Amino acid sequence: MTFQASAYVLYKGRGSEPLDTRIPQDSSNKTSFLIEATTPSHAGLYQCAYYSTEDILSELSDPLLLVVTGVGDAPSLSAQPSPVVASGKTLSLSCSSNLTSGRFHLLKEGGADPSGHMEAEPRTYDGRWRAIFPLGPVSPSHGGTYRCYGSSSSYPNVWSQPSAPLHIDVTGAPDTTPSSMDPGSSAVEKAGSLSYYTVENLIRMGVAGLVLVVLGVLLFQARNDTRRTHDAARM
Incomplete structure (x- = not known):
């Protein structure tokens, strides 16, 4: 039907x-x-x-x-310690404005949902309000362009003008060199290498010994055949 x-x-x-x-x-x-x-x-x-x-x-x-945006002045958005960060490190995005109450909203361009909502906290030294959005350990997926908005507590679904775009660039890969790893890991790797070479040498020595035994057997048989031939000739 x-x-x-x-x-x-x-x-x-x-x-x-x-x-x-x-x-x-x-x-x-x-x-x-x-x-x-x-x-x-x-x-x-x-x-x-x-x-x-x-x-x-x-x-x-x-x-x-x-959500309706564009009502009120735009907040400012900054990255701490820097908008360029190595993969695996931590990063914080700070959104601040002259709002007296409410929340901040962080969005990433291309994202289906907001990256986060944080209550505004006052800063006594300049009279502004701020929210800090921690990111990390960051991965390449965290890279991109971010904006933040502000809203009042009375109208949480009415947001301000967007902040200026902030581009986050995630570089490289986490440092996994032996110097940055546990100090004992280098000793373990060396011990493993020594064990590998010790086993390889033992195998080589065993093969060489087997070849010598086979040669000895062949030489012994050759001598016996020679003696038998001489004995037959005498008879």
């Missing part, structure tokens, strides 16, 4: 009245709810449901969070 929806209903906020209702125009069983000019009032959780041909309302969909 082919499913057919007679109408779709859009809700904003949990337990709210329907925000909009749309009738599908064809048999594709989908429709769109258009927001022509987004404002901070549009931020929040949205859910939808549908009416079947028997006018039975379905269960609500999973909630979708709509």
